[in-house]
Amino acid sequence: MIVNPIAGGNDKTEIINASREFAQNEGVELIEFETTGEDDENAIRSLYKEHRPQRILVAGGDGTIKMVAEAVEHNDVIIGVLPAGSANGLSVDLELPNDIQETLKIAFHGNVMEMDMVCINDKKSLHLSDIGVNAELIRNYEGSKIRGKLGYALQAISTLTDLDPPFHVKIEANGKTIETEARMVVMANTQRYGTGVTINPVGKMDDGKFEIVILKSMDVFLIGKIIAGNIPLDSEED
Known part of the structure; x- marks a missing residue:
């Protein structure tokens, strides 16, 4: 079990204790590793080679x-x-339950699916990666006390008042070239942010494909459509 003690800024004691108890009741040996932020990836790789676990739990x-x-x-x-981070976007897309015991049942025994991994500038992405206005929006959202779609909407409106200028993008894919001004570009392997907001309604995490979502404009009406799950596809405003 890999535990990131600082993820989400919350205490992991409940998750750790519940995982230990669940493993003990199942007769499963649980090897724990706490990340430090220094060379964690190599340490995890070495632990895997040493113990060859069937499953790795990630808190x-x-x-x-x-x-x-x-x-x-x-x-x-x-x-x-x-899930033990701030937004936990991947767990939202996986539709994992909020109850820790139900989540542990899935983590220990649940059905398995293969998932695509996208490589962007030698960095890997399982979920969503973006450039543009969303970085500022998410920073504002993380600093607010209101969560979910309402919190995202309030911070989106606030962020609109101080937007950077649009930037030029050129995308070459599937034999086509698109050049346009954009407010935000998303490389999406899944559908939703951790807030529950759907940015890529056609996304499937195991179909061998990823989508590129270009937001050419960013106004209250478009944000309303996105939050309502009605992001326009193949239109002049998407």
Whole structure:
């Protein structure tokens, strides 16, 4: 079990104790490793080679899960997600329950699916990666006390008042070239952010494909459509 103690800024004691108890009741040996932020990926790789576990549980956020996936990407091992980060976007897309005991059942015994991994500038992505206005929006969202779609909407409106100028993008894919001004570009392997907001409604994490979502404009009306799950596709405003 890989635990990131600082992910999400919350105490991991409950998750750790519940995981230990669950493992003991199941007669499963649980080897624990706490990340430090220094050479964790190599340490995890070494632990895997030493113990050859059937499953690796990850108590952390999307970044921790990505790091573990990179460390063992060429090995036949199952990763069980125990959401413990700030937004936990991947767990939202996986539709994991909020109850820790139900999540542990899935992590220890749940059905297995293969998941695509996207490589962007030699960095791996399992979920969503973006450039543009969303970075500032997420920073504002993380600093607010209101969560979920309402919190995202309030921070989106606030962020709109201080937008950077649009930037020029050129995308070459599937034999086509697109050049346009954009406010935000998303490389999406899944559908939703941790807030529950759907940015890529056609995304499937195991179809061997990823989508590129270009937001050419960013106004209250478009944000309303996105939050309502009605992001426009192949239109002049998407």
